[in-house]
Amino acid sequence: MTAETADAILPAKRSSSVRVLKLAETVAIPVGAVVVSALLFSVFLLIIGKDPLQFWSLMWTGGFGSSFSIQNSLQRAAPLILTGLAFAIPARIGLTMIGGEGALVLGGFAAAAIAIPLVSNVVPPIVTLPLMAAAGMLAGGLWIGLVGWLRHYRGVNETISSLLLSYIAIAIMNFFVEGALRDPASANKPSTLPIGDTYRIGSIPGTDVHWGFAAGIVLAIALWVLMSRTTFGFAARMTGGNARAAKAQGLPVGWLMVICCIIAGACAGLAGFFEVAAIHGQANASLVAGYGFTGILVAFLARQNPLAVVPVAILFGAIAAAGGVIQRRMGLPDATVLVLQGMLFVVLLVSETFYGRFKFFQPASSGDRV
């Protein structure tokens, strides 16, 4: 782990062939993990008496087979890019922050809540939507910022606190949605007042994919630049490599952690905003869709690289998009996707043990690297 981090911090020192080998290794091992878990899942399907070939071909047609399904996949990838970033950024500074789900829900709720007075006073969408997005990002950012603060200044484990805060965030939304902010017309599914069609954020021209997808790509690029091309990113990665050494160097470790967490929460909160402004039109229990948790897996498969988060999120968007078709056509329960994801997750983490183990990826003279 430390040898890898040192490499990541000092890229200039490596010769290009070492770099290519390193890149090949970071691509080959996750791809290998995907293949192995696909095989394992096929065995699982065979055991329960289903046809794996049918499963994978349905997965392909449901995810990428037609322009409709591709757009569906991209639509579902949008929140996953943002929640993937929400896990990846704190991970770079050494935090295992898994509260993206709560930040998404709270962000979506904050966006829907601030929209209620704005919509009723007919404030134009061009003003309302940015305010909603800001509210979502602020709510998510502060929520996860608290995780970073508790971690550094109170020594509270960030993994546990972030998951607890997720449950609390969902309870806060339920409290308001079923109480003070409930739309009386929402009988079966308590919701906030709908924002109405004029306030919906549209699609990217020429597609049915909402703007959240574009926002996710822009943020992924921006955060990649931030984390690998700026002093801030350098300091953050150094802290992630060795917090004690970073502190000894006089880096403001606490603030770096809090800021990384605020960025993460803002990403997840923005995902919540897009879910409200583009998909649901109001805040309700539908916001708790597991995007936050799938985002963790997305970030792991992308090896916490903000740019790699985008293609991996599209892959998982496709899996989610194909899930419905697979359920109907093969008579499998909706938890099938959960089993597949869980298996992939475990295999992926096991694959971490193979870094540096394959001679093929090691430079010929590796005397200076342990």
Add this chain to the structure above:
Amino acid sequence: MDQLVTVLIAMLGGAIRVSTPFMFVALGETLTEKSGRINLGLEGNLVLGAMVAYATSYLTGSPWLGVLAAGSSGLVLGALHGYICKLPKVNDIAIGIAFMSFGTGLAFFFGKPFIQPSAPQLDAIHLGDWTGNPALAQALQVNPLFFVGIIVAIAMWWALKNTKWGLIVRMAGDSAASAKAMGVSVDLVRFLATAAGGFMAGIGGAFLSLSYPGIWSQGLSSGQGLMAVALVIFARWDPIRAIFAALLFGAAGAIGPSLQSIGITQGYYFFNAAPYILTLVILVLSAGSKASAREAPGELSITK
């Protein structure tokens, strides 16, 4: 006044019922963490255990067989966790998250057909019939697993302190180097402790589906497995303190339903969130405390 008594009695009964799964998960996690490893994935064991117990009880008609099956399913997940964690470069916290989602996914997948039918439940022991107070009698219908948990806690406390095995587990947790110097295989000790911890968490799941709330559904556990992990830190890795901590958590979880029993439904969602808020507050208080730092197993990554 009467209403206050009603609420307090309901909270007593609730604390006993709600605390049992916490107790089992926390005891399992205490053992695992004493050996120097953390298993954050016990939520997965809990949910899978609940499903397996319910399905076994429904198919065989024997709830106790269900308890055993639930423990076994937890044992398998725990053993997998323990095996994977000993591979180099593998992060035990991340593996815990993965097993949380894998266990839950398996439970939802295989549990689908068992959501509707009702399975035979574990019989409670009626401890309060002599009081002549129906509310109190109902609160004191205690499931035998509650007592099993207490016995296990006392046994674990005694064994960790007084036996050779207890010493080996504590040594693996406090200093891997000195355990190795004594010729103890740290990996093996941690593997066994993680598997045993998984077994306990599986039994905690059996309580959820076979006693209280006594159904199998996908929303059965919402983070109880995770809260129990936090509870271990609060109880400072002591099995006896873990019992009291579990009762406290149980009481917090029982506030909402107890108030509902006298017709107060306002703030129901707030009281639902009470156990999570309590856990967080407790974590903040205990993470900073010197006593906690002193008693934490030295090899534990979560307290470093």
